[in-house]
Amino acid sequence: MTKPAVDLTIVGSIGIDTIETPTEKREEILGGSVSYACAAASFFTHTGMVGVVGTDFPQEFRDTWTNMSIDLEGLQTVEGKTFRWSGVYHENMDNRDTLSTELNVFETFSPELPEDYREAPYVFLGNIHPALQLHVLEQVRNPKFILIDTMDLWINIDKENLTKVIGKCTMLTLNESEAALFTGEQTLNAAAKQLLKLGPEYVLIKKGGNGSMLFTKDDVFLLHAYPLDRFKDPTGAGDTFAGGLMGALAASGKTDKEAIRQAMVYGSITASFGVEEFSLERLQQLDRAGIDARVAEFKEMCLL
């Protein structure tokens, strides 16, 4: 019996997080970009995870993923401890400080894709070292759509490789401050224009609770964030957004602008659920009908 081939391959970090917000502290919870992204994508399409954990990784966390029907063939388990991250959020939750980072098994991670992952038409390279992102791109075979994410660290220490990866992707996503850091531009319009020149068809700028903007050479698409009554933990919101986007896009089978706009709505709404609780706690309780209901409510809010 062969397993079903994945439609979407996601590569990224897996961490055990300790997170403090103004009202709560949670220790040793499931985190990491690929965990959030695969969870979000799993509502829409068959998704394969590429990442690494140590031999200390709890079975309970692994069960969380299998319960969401995420394909784990690309998950490596390596002798040693899992990557750990700890951070504290400031009063308004807009900013956070990293308290500690222990790379552990993540330090020597080299992503290797199972056979069917290489054929996946949709690929999302979460925030990992650009050299590793390039290594993944050497393994995939003619994907229809490649999204890459990054972070300020790589812009600061390996802009050369990052620029190479950007040149090979269909869509680049980054947040406002990363766009300013990379380009030195003061407006997002100007920053996006510069980034588009590096090769991607799309530049998606994330603005947290203020929504997101999708730039192409010809136009801009503006998307709000769903306004929440309360939220607990913004960790992984960008990964959840991107994962949901790629999941919905893979489910559509399309790559055109209209399909991308719709996929962004699904990604954004999935992320709005994710931040309501820590880790994957809210997403584990969610189903597609819940997402669809909020998408409908959201569209009403945006009617011009």
Added chain:
Amino acid sequence: MTKPAVDLTIVGSIGIDTIETPTEKREEILGGSVSYACAAASFFTHTGMVGVVGTDFPQEFRDTWTNMSIDLEGLQTVEGKTFRWSGVYHENMDNRDTLSTELNVFETFSPELPEDYREAPYVFLGNIHPALQLHVLEQVRNPKFILIDTMDLWINIDKENLTKVIGKCTMLTLNESEAALFTGEQTLNAAAKQLLKLGPEYVLIKKGGNGSMLFTKDDVFLLHAYPLDRFKDPTGAGDTFAGGLMGALAASGKTDKEAIRQAMVYGSITASFGVEEFSLERLQQLDRAGIDARVAEFKEMCLL
């Protein structure tokens, strides 16, 4: 020969501003909430200005308003100097520091409405002392729609009168930090819910370059800001937005939600032009066709 009656009465401050941005410094330029608001409203409807200037007020500034067909019967000219404000914007233009404030003739300002202004169906009370806003509300006769604006100063020093004014208006507008200051709430949803309990049908929260949100008891409307390639001076953007909104709403003759959503789009787009230059310089060069063209472009950007 009688002059045409105004459809919209706007009350607020008139100032001579000195403004420094990271790239430019401009001295003694036309400013003030009622100046920006009336200029924006003038594209849509016949607007009357209520404010005060000193005998030093330049004829050139008065001409700017008359060239925009703003009715100046409610403008008082009083022996003395005009209100002056000076401020400096920080690097990202998000924050500014006030360098000096000279109230001058504005200190003893008591708004008195000409006969036809009292009958205007639409009234916008710009950011002035809540006791003066109450004084205006005693003069108007059964308006269809009253918008009031305010600022952190009045929340801090006269919340009692401000609460009275809020209880008498149709729509309250304020920015994110003012909403948090007034209510102590952490999310805009929660802040708006509290403010709606004070009486207004609508609470409009301004988020600068991140758009705005309109709350009613039953729903929320989300509006983006038009993404600019460059802008020079954010001073008066909120007044321009609110003035354009009220102008467009007055022109529609309506007060329902759908009309308000459309009026918000017009107000927001008018404000996007205003910040491209200092003072009213860009608005003076603008016409209705220019606004309509950008509204159409903007709606494309928001299509879900």
